[in-house]
Every structure is written in structure tokens, then in C-alpha cells.
Amino acid sequence: MYRFYSPEYLYLLLLIPLLMGVGFYAFRKRRAQERRFAELPLLKTLKPESSTKRRIWRNGFLLLALVFTIGMLARPQVSARQDVPKEEKGIEAMICLDISNSMLCEDVKPNRLSFAKQVLGRLFDVMRNDKVGLVVFAGNAYTQIPITTDLSAAKQFLSDISPSMVTAQGTAIGAAVDLASKSFSDNKEIGKTIIVLTDGENHEGDVLEAVGRAREAGIRVNVVGLGTSEGAPIPYEGGYLKDEGGNPVVTKFDEQMCKEIATAGDGTFFSGQSASALVRAVESQLDKLPKAVLTSSASSGYREVYGWFGLAALVCLLLEFAIQERKSRFFSKLKLFDR
Template identity: 45%
Template structure:
């Protein structure tokens, strides 16, 4: 497994575009000033020892060296020893509704984006726990099997969008059943399913699925995204809204009563996700209240530093920059490889 020991230093890479832009602008101003004094070709003949390309080569060498130095400071590492360890934690599977109605913007920036941000913060709060993700619309499928790899969880989260499932609908029952089957077989571990949905076009079976999960000791909580008053569904890439066959704008509304019933039968909580962070705090508290048991995880316990190769490359680049003179080398000024003179 590859990781950075100090990933914060990677933010230094954000300075590189500004450095490149400053250098290019400086070159532009320099050429502009030269043209003010006379013809650039004539001036080049008057200064035969001035190299046109060497300053650029030297700059880009330094540019690459700075980028590599940022990576070096971040301490790239490869895992060398995989071990099974036991930690106190719980298992959480998040079932996310990705039907088209989740594109409504009664919650900013949209129901789906708000839900994804909430999940990202929830993953950040997990400690020694396992997390999995299921997405659903008319069908449900596993987006991320249950894991303790939070980095992968957030990477998979970024790729979620309604195009992953073509069949429209809100198969909450199918998602809960799939989630209930997705936990590890380990005994004595606290388990929870967090359903994030607007509950519209509910296809039935969700309450029964939540009740069956609760009987197995799996808590089912629901986060309702949206507002009861509803909102139109924006067509992605346009300023228009989705319409029915008669041409009327479709308004999608949060089915709060159904969400509350699912949470009640699932022995969990229901929280409406609005434009505040109240839902985030409530679900974090609910997860923290769960009984934490020993959770087995395979983790890398030893990491080998990989900075040596990068350090050598940086050293070679700096030596090359020093050896390349700003002016043409006088030792080679009489050598004309491409000259037509005889």
C-alpha cells in the first residue's frame, strides 16, 4: 500500500502554477522591453554570447525540482507488512439514493451533493470503524464493500452520480436488504445502516426490510434529504427542469412520513437533512452511542520510506542547473553543426 506520511506538504504543489505563470509573464515583459530598444534579431547579433534557451531550461529544471521537493517533504511510503489487528469499533453501511429526484436543489448545492458532503464528514469522524457504501435508485448495488480504508471510501464517494443506475425509482427495501447481507460475519460487532434518501417514488418493502434488519441487531437510521414543499429537478448541463409527458415541470417532495416509519421499525433515528449541519451532528452521536466491539482489520503496520530516489533526482537536477550557464559556452562558440558555411 502506498501512502504519504505528511500529505499536508503536497499543498505546496499548488504554488507551482503561480510560479510558472509569473515566469512566463516575466518573459513576456522582457521580450516586450527588448522590442522597445530595437529589432530583436539585430540585438541578438550584438549579443552573440546571450543564450535564448538556457534561462528557460534552467527555470524548468528548478520548477521540477521544487515539485519533487514538495513530494519528498510529504514522505512517500510503501507498506511492507500486512497484519490483522483488533480495534474497538462498529460497522456502518451507508445506502445512498442516487435517483434523479436527488438532483433537486431545495437543499444546496443539491440533495445529492449535500448527501455526499455529509457522508464525507461522517467518514472523517469514524475511528477504528468499518464503512461500506450502497447506491440505489430503481435497483441497488454495492459501491464499496465494507472496509476500514477511509481514503478509498472517499474516492469512491466522489464518483457517485445518478448515471450509475439507469432504472429509476427508490428501491429502499432492496438497498436495506443488500446492506444487511454486506456486513462481516464477525460476532458481537455493533452494526448500523444509514439510509440517505428523499423517499420519493418509494417502491414498497422498505418498512419490512428495516424491521427484519432490526431483528438481526442491525440499526436502521434514515436521513431525509430535501424539503416537504419540494423543488423542481434541474436537467444536468442545462437551465431547464425535468417535465412530465404533458410538459409540466416535475416537483419532487421529501416523503418524510415514510422515512420516519422506516427509522421507527429499524430501531434507529430519523433526521431531516437541511441547509444546516444538524443532521451531521445527530447521526454522529447515534453512531458513537453504539456498542463498540473488537473489529478485525487488515492494516499495514510497517512502511518503508521512499524519499531516497526522489532526493537523488533532485540532486541531479540541481547539479544540472548549476552546470548549465546562462550564457553560451565559449568552448563551443566556434562549433556550427548546422551551418551552411564551408
């Protein structure tokens, strides 16, 4: 399995047909100008060492070098997965991450959403033996990563998360919990938990009812609260989000709501401004859940192979440099580039 980490660079390949067209046009124009002064047999006599095929080969290697260079910029990667069955004990956890606009508030540095990503990145490191999935939500909830043991892919996805992923604004915690509850296996022996990371503001729907349904299904709901009670304005288009009266909208962390959710879900409420401390607290709570054997495949994510593309580009450039435009008297007997 392979992929390109930066596929946007592949659009540069559209330059190749354009360059080929320009080269062909230049060749035809040069040939037309030459034939204004002499016919082809006479041109061969006047320029016995000239070789059209040599120019074609040189230009071809230049274009190939460009193709491989573009491929290198796109960062090709191949799967380093080794399908070796292994058995490890762990739990099942679904992460529900709030990505509403209020999560851009900077009362937690650098902002609430970035801080949440730091917490999740470190949490994924300590949950490497568990099955984890990810749901993002604002006004609606969406499953971004189905529950899996491949946490390397989950960590790579974190950097791309932003409020622009959803159009409907709000804080639909209930919808996120309901969606996450459907992602677990039927194994009743394994511990199951939902971890909600949110500022709790402007929650919508019957949150406590959704949490109650999860609890009845044997799923604990833990909450990581983000923000401060003082709050701060929401950054927006180089300034701050304003209400209809032109005043900055101040978003405040709703600690009481977060605590109620955790209590209703038979879970624990966590809060703080130290990512390391939060991860240690969550990890300690997760260790209390019953673990069961998880059968999976060993995986080490993706391996970079752009170096091979760079080497191919270098070889093409060396070949282009080695081929002279004019025929070599020494090699002319081999007739490699004869018309």
C-alpha cells in the same frame, strides 16, 4: 501498490510514437536532400563537426522529458499503507446513498446529493475507528465500497458519485437495505447499523419488509432525510425535467415514509439542513451501539509521488540542453558521439 489519480492523461503517451515517426521522417528527408549535393564521405569532410548521434540523444531526452511530464500530470500515487496490526473497538455500518435524479433537486443547497456527500464526508471522519461500507441505489442497488476500515478510500470515492452511475431510475430502498444486510460480519457482539440517506420519494418494492428482515438480523436501520416538503424542480440538461404535459416535475421530500422506515428498523430518523448538526446527531446515536474489537491494518491512504516525475523531466531537459548538436573539439577525443 501504486495508482494514477488522473489516468486519463496517460492517453497523451500515444503522441510519443507519432512524434518519433515525424522525427524519423524529417531525418530521412534531410539526409536525402544532403545526398543530392554530395556523397557521405564528402559530407563528412564538409561538415566535420556535425553529429547525427548527438541529434538522436537530444531528441531522445526531449521525448523522455515529455513522457515524465505526462506521468506527472496523471498524478502517480503509491500506497502509504503500513501493515501493522492494531486493535480498536468500533461498530459496523453500511451507508445506503440515494443517487436517483430527484437527489439533484436544489431545495437543499447546493443540492440534495451534494449535501448528502458533505454529511458522509464528515461522518467518515468521526467513524475512523469503525468498519464502514457504501451502497448506492436508484432503481437498482450496487455495492460500491465493501465494508472496510480504510475510510480514506471511501472519502475519495464520494466525489465521483452521481446519478449517471445507474441507468434504472427510481428509489429502491428495499433492495439497498437487503444488499447492505449481506455485507456485515458474523460477529454477534458488535453493533451493526444501516444508514439510509434519501429523499424517500417514489420508493419501490417492499421497503418495510426488507427493513424488518434487517431488524431480525440485529441490524438497526437509521434514516437521514434529505429535502423539503415544498420540494423543487429537478435540474436536467440546462433546464428542468418535465412531464409528458411539458410541466416541470416537482420532487418533494417524503418525510412520512422515511419515519416509517426508521421506526420499522428500530432506528432513528434524522433531518435538517445543517451538515454539522446532522453528523452530531447521527454520531450520538451510533455511540449507543455496542462496540467490539476490530483487528485491522494501519493505513494512511496514498502518497503523491508526481514530484519525482517532475524532477526526472527536468533532468532530461537539462541533459538535452547540455548536448550540443555539433561536436566539441575539446570532447572529440573521447569519441562519445562518433558515428
